[in-house]
Amino acid sequence: MLGNLGLLAGLALLIFMALRGINIFIASLICALVVALTNGLLVSQTLLEFYPFGALGAFTFAGKFFLLFLCGAIFGKVMATSQAAKSIALAITRSLGVKHTLLVGMVVCALLTYGGVVVFVVVFTMYPLGITLMREANLPKRLWVAATSIGAGTFTMTALPGTPSIHNVIAASSLGTDLFAGGWIGIFAALVMAGLGMWYVEWEWKKAKLTGEGFVENAQDLRMEQLADNTTEAPPWIMAMVPMVVVLGTIMLPRLLLGMADWSAGDSLIGKVLLFSASQPIVWPSMALILGSLTCVVLFPRLRRNAAQVFGQGADDSIMPLLNTAAVIGFGGVVTQTAGFAHFAQWILNVDMPPLLSVFASVSVVSAIVGSSSGGLQIFMQTLAPKYLEMGIEPEILHRIAAIAAGGLDSLPHCGAVIATLMIMGLTHKEAYKNLFVVTVVIPVIACLLSIAVLMAMGVGVNPTT
Incomplete structure (x- = not known):
């Protein structure tokens, strides 16, 4: 009984401390100690093994996915510094116009x-540009936050196949699948998230117009708007798209070539490269991101003048997101050592419900506990996924459904991404979280459940021999 109360107390304290803006390293360590002390775990073992270096340790995760975070941050930095990301955003803005401000935000992100x-x-790229759009369209900022979160934090993060997102990579590296696993059901879920999300924010905008609610400027807007100056230095949008095409092309081309010919039968260099790409879900997308970064250096003269410095800044930028994610996984690693978590795992596996619904429930609960979709997905893959494979769920389907499910209840108020997004845009939970909750929690949950319903109706996902 005390152990279960300790688990609840640790979770509640983590949520409280996250909402108060307390450093996630400090918060996760304190909460891990609360869980350990109330569950009879040795403090020394908790601090020196379970939290940092266990199977779900913070630094175990950080070491495994460091390369991907590093390469992703470098690519993001060169796209921002070269103003290629800004160029793409401006081109789409000019094409769709102010009347479609919400659609602009979603599509660009x-x-x-x-x-x-x-x-x-x-x-950071979209918000300064969005201020002008919001002012001209008289759009409430809370709806801009929701629209950009649809594009940046839902279907491209968990559902669409081929993306180099950490969620896609975690699932692929754990299950031995590739980044395109469960592609068709992922596309279905993405359409649901994008369609329902945009319908909701447009509906909310109509309601806001009727009540006279509009754009309200604050000091944060003035500071951020200055970052949108010097747009004439941005490269042409077609050229700005090239590095992204290089990244996605590098990831997708091996899959296409393997589908067109049986390269595995030969001993050619191309065949070996293709097989390597299929077997390396961390290294291959990381290489794609570096190729995209080098493409930026070749194409954009302003970047060539200080390429080494920009790459270094990108490397620095990768550390905090990696360690923030690792910290919540370390907390989760302590939680998984408790009897309460073992009872939950046993209960969820034995409860009388279809296996795919059980997957949804287990991933959702774990992601909610740690307030992180990547953290929840990693914990699920290390603790519960093998049991679902034994039930007969196909790895490709488990990959996609688990990834989509992780992107639902993760976005509760203590989610680090939610807190950071609101902080960047100068808003509070009271002002904007309701709309964020609908587009990043409710609608992704609906999309996942509909995807499961489609799979169950088609009899897909579970081997007929089970």
């Missing part, structure tokens, strides 16, 4: 994140 630009770079 989706394009940039699917192309490999990290979420926080996208937010």
Whole structure:
């Protein structure tokens, strides 16, 4: 009983401390100690093994995915410094116009994140540009936050196949699948998230117009708007797209070539490269991101003058997101050592429900506990995924459904991405979280459940022998 109360107390304290802006390293360590002390775990073992270096340790995760975070941050930095990301955003803005401000925000963020630009770079790029659009359209900022979150933090993060997102890579590296696993169901879920999300924010905008609610400027807007100056220095949008095409092309081309010919039968160099790409879900997308970064250096003269410095800044930028994610995984690694988590795992595996619904429930709960979709997905893959494979769920389907499910209840108020996004845009939870909750929690949950319903109706996902 005390152990279960300790688990609840540790979770509640983590949420409280995150909302108060307390450093996630300090918060996760304190909460891990609360869980350990109330569950009879040795403090020394908790601090020196379970939290840092266990199977779900913070630094175990950081070491495994350091390369991907590093390469992703470098690519994001060169796209921002060269103003290629800004050029793409401006081109789409001019094409769609002010009347479609919400659609502009969603489309640009989706394009940039699917192309490999990290979420926080996208937010920093889009917000200064969005201020002008919001002012001209008289759009409430809370709806801009929601629209950009649809594009940057939902379907491109978990559902669309081929993306170099950490969620896609975690699932592929754990299950032995590739980045395109469960592609068709991922596309279906992405359409649901994008369609329902845009319908909701447009509906909310109509309601806001009727009540006279509009854009309200604050000091944060004035500071951020200055970052949108010097747009004449941005490269042509077609050229700006090239590095993203290089990233996605590098990831997708081996899959296409393997599908057109049986390269595995030969001993050619091309065949070996293709097989290597299929077997390396961390290294291959990291290489694609570096190729995209080098393409930026070749194409954009202003970047060539200080390429080494920009690469170094990108490397620096990768550390905090990596360690923030690792910290919540370290907390989760302590939680998984408790009897309460073992009872939960046993219960969720034995409860009388279809296996795919059980996957959804287990991933959602774990992601909610740690307030991180990548953290929740990593914990699920290390602790529960093998049991679902034994039930007969196909690895490709488990890959995609688990990834989509991780992107639902993760976005509760203590989610680090939610807190950072609101902080960047100068808003509070009271002002904007309701709309964020709908587009990043409710609608992704609906998309996942509909995807599961489609799979169950088609009899896909579970081997007929089970």
